[in-house]
Amino acid sequence: MSKSITAKDLNVYYGDFLAVEGVNVEIAARSVTAFIGPSGCGKTTFLRTLNRMHEVLPGARVEGQLLLDQDDIYGPGVDPVTVRAMVGMVFQRPNPFPTMSIRENVLAGYKLNGARLSRSQSDDIAESALRGANLWEEVKDRLDQPGSGLSGGQQQRLCIARTIAVKPDVILMDEPCSALDPISTLAIEDLIAELKEQFTVVIVTHNMQQAARVSEKTAFFNIAGTGKPGKLIEYDDTATIFNNPSNEQTERYVSGKFG
Amino acid sequence: MTTTSEPKTTDKRTNTLVSSDKAGAAVDRGFAALAKFAGIFILIILAFVALFLSWNSGGALYQEDEGLIIGRFLNYAWPFALGTVVVAVLALVMSAPVAIGVALYISHYAPPRASKTIGYIIDLLAAIPSVVYGAWGMFVLAPAMVPLYRWLNQWLYTWPQENLGFGIPLFAGSPGLGQNIFTASVVLAVMVLPIISSVCREIFIQTPKLHEEAALALGATRWEMIKMAVFPFARAGVISGIMLGLGRALGETMAVVMVVSGLGFQWSIISAGNSTIPREIALNFGETAPNSERWHQLIALGLVLFIITLIVNMIARWIVSRHKEFSGAN
Ligand SMILES: Nc1ncnc2c1ncn2[C@@H]1O[C@H](COP(=O)(O)OP(=O)(O)OP(=O)(O)O)[C@@H](O)[C@H]1O
Ligand SMILES: [Mg+2]
Numbered sequence: 001m002s003k004s005i006t007a008k009d010l011n012v013y014y015g016d017f018l019a020v021e022g023v024n025v026e027i028a029a030r031s032v033t034a035f036i037g038p039s040g041c042g043k044t045t046f047l048r049t050l051n052r053m054h055e056v057l058p059g060a061r062v063e064g065q066l067l068l069d070q071d072d073i074y075g076p077g078v079d080p081v082t083v084r085a086m087v088g089m090v091f092q093r094p095n096p097f098p099t100m101s102i103r104e105n106v107l108a109g110y111k112l113n114g115a116r117l118s119r120s121q122s123d124d125i126a127e128s129a130l131r132g133a134n135l136w137e138e139v140k141d142r143l144d145q146p147g148s149g150l151s152g153g154q155q156q157r158l159c160i161a162r163t164i165a166v167k168p169d170v171i172l173m174d175e176p177c178s179a180l181d182p183i184s185t186l187a188i189e190d191l192i193a194e195l196k197e198q199f200t201v202v203i204v205t206h207n208m209q210q211a212a213r214v215s216e217k218t219a220f221f222n223i224a225g226t227g228k229p230g231k232l233i234e235y236d237d238t239a240t241i242f243n244n245p246s247n248e249q250t251e252r253y254v255s256g257k258f259g
Numbered sequence: 260m261t262t263t264s265e266p267k268t269t270d271k272r273t274n275t276l277v278s279s280d281k282a283g284a285a286v287d288r289g290f291a292a293l294a295k296f297a298g299i300f301i302l303i304i305l306a307f308v309a310l311f312l313s314w315n316s317g318g319a320l321y322q323e324d325e326g327l328i329i330g331r332f333l334n335y336a337w338p339f340a341l342g343t344v345v346v347a348v349l350a351l352v353m354s355a356p357v358a359i360g361v362a363l364y365i366s367h368y369a370p371p372r373a374s375k376t377i378g379y380i381i382d383l384l385a386a387i388p389s390v391v392y393g394a395w396g397m398f399v400l401a402p403a404m405v406p407l408y409r410w411l412n413q414w415l416y417t418w419p420q421e422n423l424g425f426g427i428p429l430f431a432g433s434p435g436l437g438q439n440i441f442t443a444s445v446v447l448a449v450m451v452l453p454i455i456s457s458v459c460r461e462i463f464i465q466t467p468k469l470h471e472e473a474a475l476a477l478g479a480t481r482w483e484m485i486k487m488a489v490f491p492f493a494r495a496g497v498i499s500g501i502m503l504g505l506g507r508a509l510g511e512t513m514a515v516v517m518v519v520s521g522l523g524f525q526w527s528i529i530s531a532g533n534s535t536i537p538r539e540i541a542l543n544f545g546e547t548a549p550n551s552e553r554w555h556q557l558i559a560l561g562l563v564l565f566i567i568t569l570i571v572n573m574i575a576r577w578i579v580s581r582h583k584e585f586s587g588a589n
Contacts (some may be wrong), residue, residue: 053476058371085478095469099491108487109477159473166477 002029003069003086003169007052011066011229012045012054019045021229025219032201033191034238035209038220038253042230046221047172050202051087052080068169087110087170088128088163092156092178096147105158106130109166121190124167133161136193153184160191160220164167164199171195173203174206177210189214206253213243216241220250281320301386312562318555334552335556338524340563345528346440346515347508350447358452362459367485378460385453393517396446401437404445408434408529432530438520440533446514451504458500467550495579502575512537534565561574 005027012020020042027033035043044232048054049062052073066073071082075092075113106126110117116254117125123248130136135157139150156176162173171190177185192214195201198219211218218241223230320331365374411430414576420426466489474484490497515538521531540557548551 005492053472055474056472065301081478084476088473089476091472091476093469095467097470097472097473097487097491101493108474110389112479112483112487113479157357162473 001057001167001169002198003108004029004067004201005202006067007172008065008067010046010062010066011057011058012042012049013061013063014045014057015059017227019223020049021231023232027200027202027233029069030196030235031217032196032215033217033219034215035202035204035219035221036206036208036211038223039206040226040230041221041223043221045230046175047087047174047202050172051084051089053084053089054229055080057158059160084110085166086168087172087230088166088168088174089172090156090159090163090173090176092175094152094159094179096150096155096158098146098148100147101144101159101250102130102147102150105147105160106165108162110141113166116171126246129165130158130162132189132191132194133157134165134194135161138223141176147150149253153187156180157186158190160188160195168199170200173201175204175206178206185210199228210243212238218242220245220247220253222249222253250257275554305506307345309565312565314407315319315555316559316562317558318550318552322552330557332559334572335586336563337562339534339536339560340567342524343438343509343537343564344567346444346447346535347505348452349441349444350508351501351505351526352443352573354448354452354504355455357448358504359459359497360454361446361452362463363485363489365456365460366463367481367489378457381453384449385457388428389450389511389513389515392446392450393514396442396518397438398516400445403436403437404442404453406438408437408439408441409477411529412467432525432527434529436520437530438518439527439529439531440519440535440584441528443515443518444508445536446518447508447511450514451507455500455504455505458503459493461490462496462500466492498575498579502572505571506568508572509564512541536560 010023033076218238219235234250416426416430471490474487525532
């Protein structure tokens with residue numbers, strides 16, 4: 001399963017501060033979309049509104065519509081818990097649960113559904129999620145060791161395994177490789193290419209080569225100055241954004257002439 | 260010739276890395292020494308307390324004219340030891356869940372302003388002197404509990420006794436004025452509540468946002484997030500908090516002296532009688548002649564209390580250290 005995402009006139013506020021203004025975007029199912037832009041332009045802020053994770057930040061609120069296929073995730077009566085079960089998130093810093101073993105980490109989301117799994121069922125789920133995250137070979141002999149004993153890159157893939165184990169429709173990734181070495185980064189980029197067969201993937205990155213390598217569409221966000229809201233400047237095929245952008249700001253940013 | 264003299268000059272040359280930042284290094288060493296001294300000092304005090312208690316307990320176990328009288332001492336001491344443990348455990352059983360709930364409410368549920376106010380009120384509870392708690396327990400709580408004791412006595416003792424031939428002895432006897440060890444443990448529960456809840460609150464607040472968000476992003480409700488991220492992180496701290504509370508409950512004297520009336524051991528926890536070690540010592544120590552057997556007995560009772568606390572702490576440490584590699588410290 002995989003769903004498309006449509007934002008309509010989305011504004012995000014932190015208290016009175018308008019952080020992101022007027023985003024309109026349509027993200028197709030089974031695709032990889034990259035968000036790029038300078039620091040502070042609201043990439044993280046906007047990404048978190050896609051699964052209502054901004055609601056855990058004090059004062060954060062949203063105006064506008066955000067459709068998952070046809071359903072507004074901000075519609076009346078929609079429980080954020082339901083939304084988050086469908087839209088998974090991988091964070092900038094790897095965050096496996098430190099008190100859980102590798103296996104328990106992968107099954108953590110399953111436990112939430114209250115699903116009673118037999119040992120062999122949970123083994124299967126753990127194995128397929130870990131294989132899906134290209135981590136199986138490295139950890140298959142130590143599934144009962146703590147997840148925090150892995151390297152940073154392995155931990156990040158463990159977090160991805162944890163996210164895909166619950167079979168979400170969308171996977172959001174906020175700079176998932178910024179704490180990793182080039183080899184681990186490549187491993188995760190390969191993984192993203194595989195994930196899009198099944199999931200809609202949205203990734204925030206500061207690495208333009210990465211955006212160019214993994215994504216089909218790219219959204220460029222920018223900010224006019226401090227205290228001003230971030231805006232979606234241009235959204236197009238990745239090739240167009242990097243080779244032939246129609247907006248001058250995009251052109252300056254992707255060619256490194258920013259600022 | 261030059262080759263032999265050259266190493267000599269390098270030897271003489273002062274290494275510029277040596278003794279740079281002298282002041283800072285000295286401060287560092289100073290603190291290290293201070294910390295070491297403080298640690299040793301605490302150990303010495305502890306050793307002196309243990310030594311004092313052990314030395315003076317001798318008279319309760321051995322008298323020249325009678326020889327070993329360990330049996331007599333144990334006979335005398337066990338009701339007090341039992342009473343102490345029962346009161347403290349009852350207090351914790353009542354207090355810990357409430358304290359943890361309050362701490363969770365403050366750290367994860369209440370709106371920021373409300374949580375400040377509630378936290379402040381809870382901390383105020385800790386500042387109330389135990390005499391005040393004792394007076395409250397004696398005049399307000401004890402009479403208020405009497406109907407409950409009557410009910411317990413009726414349905415858990417008298418009724419089964421008449422109909423089944425066996426009543427639970429814990430609820431035997433007349434409640435009288437309600438001044439019994441159950442009331443005392445309720446008072447103690449209120450007294451240790453702020454200790455446990457403030458320790459827990461501090462720990463709960465420190466749960467890494469990273470792990471809370473990891474749980475929420477998997478579709479956890481708030482309570483599931485707390486079970487997944489907050490409790491595992493806070494486990495050791497919560498146990499420490501409960502142990503602090505237990506220490507307080509085991510050693511509390513004044514409130515128990517005021518709330519419990521009557522002497523002598525009995526199995527019932529809802530009628531007058533029973534006592535705790537601190538209460539027994541406080542009531543009698545001033546009236547016994549130094550170095551009499553009675554005096555030695557009281558000191559030996561103190562030693563028993565000391566040992567109980569040590570055991571409790573050791574158990575706590577053992578619980579905390581299990582699954583150490585999963586503690587998140589690495
Ligand atoms: N929790 C918060 N409370 C208030 N303001 C916030 C909060 N988080 C972010 N902001 C503000 O919102 C704006 C956008 O921040 P955001 O973190 O979305 O930027 P970003 O594009 O992800 O930057 P970076 O590339 O550095 O991660 C910034 O001005 C920031 O100061
Ligand atoms: Mg960001």
